[in-house]
Amino acid sequence: xxxxNFERIARRRAGAKLGFYIHAAVFIVVNLALFTINGQVxxxxxxxxxxxxxxxxxxxxxxxxVYLLGAGSGLMERMxxxxxxxxxxxxxxxxxxxxGS
Numbered sequence: 001x002x003x004x005n006f007e008r009i010a011r012r013r014a015g016a017k018l019g020f021y022i023h024a025a026v027f028i029v030v031n032l033a034l035f036t037i038n039g040q041v042x043x044x045x046x047x048x049x050x051x052x053x054x055x056x057x058x059x060x061x062x063x064x065x066v067y068l069l070g071a072g073s074g075l076m077e078r079m080x081x082x083x084x085x086x087x088x089x090x091x092x093x094x095x096x097x098x099x100g101s
Contacts, residue, residue, distance in 0.1 A: 013070060020066045027059050 031052050038048040069076055 016066045016070050020062055023059060023062055027055055031055070 031048065034048040034051055038046060
């Protein structure tokens with residue numbers, strides 16, 4: 001792999017992680033505000049858990065996509081390599097059939 005590819009992948013990974021950190025910070029600030037509002041306005045009913053839970057699920061999936069399935073992760077790299085092998089095999093097969101006819 002050449003240095004340009006390393007730079008591109010490093011920037012993509014850093015950008016994805018930064019996006020996740022911003023998402024997590026906004027999640028915390030907004031949900032703390034909702035918790036406070038809920039405590040002041042309707043303390044008898046805990047409605048803040050609904051946006052907290054829904055958004056929390058989204059945040060978990062965002063984190064998984066960044067740290068588990070993101071560009072450069074082990075799983076993603078294995079999948080890319082498998083696709084490259086398939087494409088190369090298909091290309092070689094198509095190349096042989098066009099030359100043989």
